[in-house]
Amino acid sequence: MYAAVVDGYGYLAYQDRYQSTVYSVGAPESPGFESDDAGYPPGSGLSLHWFETAVAEWLRTAELPTVVEWRNNTG
Helix, strand or coil: CEEEEECCEEEEEECCCCCCCEEECCCCCCCCEECCCCEECCCCEECHHHHHHHHHHHHHHCCCCCCCCEECCCC
16 A cells, blocks of 8 residues: 555555455546655545545455555546
8 A cells, every 4th residue: 555645635555365456436637646665646635534435444354455446547
């Protein structure tokens, strides 16, 4: 799991040996951005509430969080 907080949005990307990289589906108005670890597409920024909820689920389960929707980079 890759996670970042930028300009009030939380961004998540996830991959494992079975799952190619997917990105959280967030607020349509959230901008995309590039980090050292991942490039986040526009619309993938979550409210901080949902970001925290998804990270907490991942910490409990070590699996793809189910509390948010996911998409591949092409939509």
